[in-house]
Amino acid sequence: MTDTNVAVENQDIPVQAPEETPPAKKSTAVDAISRKQLAVKILVQIALYTFLTLMAITVLFPFYWMLISSVKTQGEYEATIPTFWPQQFKWENYLYLFVNVPEDNVYIANEFNLGKLFLNTVLVGVVSTLLSLVLTVLSAYAFARLEFKGKNAVFAAMLATMMLPGELFTISNYVTVSGLGWLHDGMGVFTALVVPFLVSVFYIYLLRQNFMQIPNELYLAAKVDGTSDLKYLWKVMIPLSAPTLISITILKMMGAWNGYIWPNLVGQGVFELVTVGLRGAGFQNAAGDTLYPVQMAAIVLVTLPLLLVFIFLRKYIMHGVSRSGIKG
Amino acid sequence: MDEMVQEPAAIEEPVAGEAPVAEEIGTQDGGKKPPLSKEEKKIRRERVMRVIKPWLYLLPTLVVLAVFTVWPIINTVRMAFLADLRDVSAGGDPIGYDFLKDMGGMYNFEFTFQNFAYVVGYEGFLTALGNTMLLTVVTVPVSTMLALLIAVALNSIKPLRKVFQTIFFLPYVTNSIAIGMVFMAMFQMIGYSPASPPTSVGIVNTIIEAFGGTAINWVNEGSSYWANMSVLFFYIIWNALPFKILVLLGGLQGVNKQYYDAAKVDGASRVRIFWKITVPLLSPMIAYVVITGFIGGFKEYTSIVGIFGEKYMGPPGSMGKPLNTMVGLVYDSIKSNQGSASAAALILFVIIFVVTMLNLYVSKKKVHY
């Protein structure tokens, strides 16, 4: 393990250990390595790669299985010896998710309309993210830049609520949204999906930390120039905190995409989000057989957007995740 | 959280003027003061604004928090302690709180511990508690150990590291319901019935058979508890790895290389270095992932729904949700009996609280900062 040139890729790991020291001088150490030690080193490297490869295969296998299963024919899927590569690609499995195909006796789109589920989910995701960002920015600003009585107490009280498990809120919130009459139609359920989760104390905390790192001199200078608070917030603080805001946006969208418990509780049968629809659908053809490949195709389409988002926005996701420990 | 506490005087703006402002507001209506000049009025208005403004910024947040966070805390405790006991005197069960019943006014809810007694006495409670504990105590240590090994391995290689890192993070960005359904498909026997052999034993069993093992009924009708649990262990560990690897690798990359160089000079073995240097240096991160892992473990629910579905929470045709968890217990009665749901949620909260405190206590003794 003489390898010293380790790049710190994730600058934003929660608890930062001591600053990295400059690379150690390795000349003397390297000179001392005998042939034997080199052999050991190579063996160790082989062992490491083997281990990592095995683990990577385990991690990747479900994705692989999902993908190939989604294009198999029903017959091949049920074959006694499973095939590791489709003998015949049946892309219609994806078509079935969006339209009825009477000649194949498949009417899955009647019950499981993926287009509508996507639309619902994106709608909830976008609206709740936008509103939530506004609330988060305003609160974080107040906590970071404004001075008022009871600030620390209110902030501490808010942080304390983070310790409580979500189930504690869900029960009463279900009562509340029922009482408010939000569960009767699509619009009401939409409201019930958005409003209770507009405030995330964790995001406020995250953004507040970010805001506080912005030098106070900038603010005072702006004050002298007669810039209003809101303008300063918009022109200076938001651009400077863009990475955190992007992280929040992505995590919030992921939350809408992956949410199951609450959307299932309030929206089942009325206004369904994609995960609820996926779990509830039977994927049966008109003869009552479960079309597993079609189910897999649906899972692929539900999983893929997130994987793409991850590949393109990896940095921001890890930034947010490493601090939260909360999925989605 | 520590950071937050250390941050009280971040803003240097003078605050001295605040208290008088508040007093002035209080006495404004006294009417005894001489009329104010324009200038004075403006100053006064600004001062008032200074007090009100922060609250205006916070208003939407506080309203949402009040209705959907603060009120639920109060209401959940309230509901947990309300039940109609009139049946109890006649040897029946208490009627737990339910808002529809509350509304009709035909029930007589009173303050009582009956909901808690009822939840604890319910046959499914021990099942749920046992399952939750089992899932937690198995998956947290295993996934932490595995994540640690992977992180150390990743930290010791150079080519392909980024590729591996990306792969290991993938399970994190997936939908636990959707991938749970994939795991179901992998372990499932197709065309299974007790009277006839399955048409296919499924991919996992095929692999097991290829290595000379015998096919096992993992998830189908009539499958055993331990077979079901093994699938859950596997899935939950698979799902829990990414976050742990991310945090532990981050920690490793922050470790001062001098420690290792010193150890090398001393001729310490790799295993020794791992236990004597890596683990102690990483202990804060390990503590962090273990604690969050325990909290997450006690809230396990969707992975089971993903694989087995909400209806059975067990293999098809099973009775009484044999794989139910504490969170499942809460949601089972959320629509019909908010009293017992609330009681179960409070019990869960206490368990999580105690376990977290225990964790913190242990880590305080073991963690090297």
Add this chain to the structure above:
Amino acid sequence: MKKKFGAVVMAGALACTMAASLGLSGCGGNGTKANFTMPEGGFDITKPVTITFSHTMGQNLRGVLATHLAEFQKLYPNITVVGADSAAAGNYDSLRDLLYTQIVAGNQPNIAYCYPDHVATYNTAAAVQPLDDFLPGGAYADMTITRQDGTEVKLGLSEEEKDMFIDGYYNEGKEFADGKMYCMPFSKSTEVLFYNKTVFDNELFDGEKLSVPTTWDEMEDVCRKIKKKYPTSIPLGYDSEANWFITMCEQLGTPYTSATGEKYLFDTAENRAFVQRFAGWYQEGLVTTQTLNNDKYTSYLFTENGVNEETGQPLPRAYMCIGSTAGASYQMSDENQGEFEFEVGITSIPQANPEKPKVISQGPSVCIFKDDDPQKVLASWLLVKYLTTSIGFQAEFSMTSGYVPVLKKEVMETNATYKRLLDAADGKGNLTALSAKVCMEQEDAYYTSPAFEGSAKARDQVGALMAAVFSTPDKIDEIFKTALAECKRG
């Protein structure tokens, strides 16, 4: 320190006032509606009144309803009926959940599709209007009302109108703990035995023809004979495990549930014995159910005629199937240019005691919710009475839905179209008519189960119990215990 404390208290107070101002203090109350009292002068046919109706009808049935609503409105031009938020077609559980939250929020409809146990749930908030005052002998039964066309009718249900109903269906509305009538039957279904008439009439088993079983002992015998000749078959499919259990209790006279006192009575030695017996059938491959058939209706087995491509063996197939009359069209064999693969016979399900036959009654009823405006309650009652006693509506609704009318056969036969339909009934293309006919002919056999909050749970649990014992018969004691514990769970 003191300052901080003050702020916390302030924040808390603020939160509580906000919560309280939203009316969430928990006492609710906004949903409770006044009890009905007859307004001065009875129903006012001049004042416009709008009522809402929540149901789970699909597109076709909505069409039927609309036609007959138009007729109704000719008689009562002041009443407007609008569809309320409704659940997906046929999804009664979703409708129940929806109505539950609507009652809490105080915006329930005036009329709703219901099952008796739903009514029991709504009634925990005293939300449903008892109908007794409008029934024969009731306080308002003999009041009269003059309709737009000048005819004068009774406001309530007359004796003659009551006699039109099949007794079993009518009495279902009274199965509540307080003995009051809370719902009227709307359209019904029951279970019948579908059998492969072609095979029964033509094939020889052990040298003789099969006779259609009328008792469970005969059923066992027939199943064995079929299994012997066709080892890959599953001779009998029974769709609903829950119906099977509850019907067996009725047939044997053993306890199931009670609306008063101890509620869940089904854990008895006799009940265990019949479950054990049928579990043996399942293990032998004589029978399967919907749950155990991978959640597929067993009608798929009944109409199956394929061959396993790999082995060349015929695919598992059923020769008898006990299912809902509402699903009769699914039992029809495949048609090829007017030729059916086989003819279907329909008869009553096997009995434990043929002297006292018992068959289940299913399908939606309608209930009326209380409303602060008594005119709305009266208008709702007039509509419910109209729809349930209109022979034309019952006939058309039945023909479109596959459900059967709630009125007696001789009453329905006064409708020429419906009579033609019944006369044309056969085991090939007109299976729905045949099932309706069988259904109406066994009118004396209908039983109803007590309805109380939790009766649906009992139903779910005994169904799950059957499936669980079938797959693991050795755990029967444990499974009964679990079922009972799950029922009692509040």
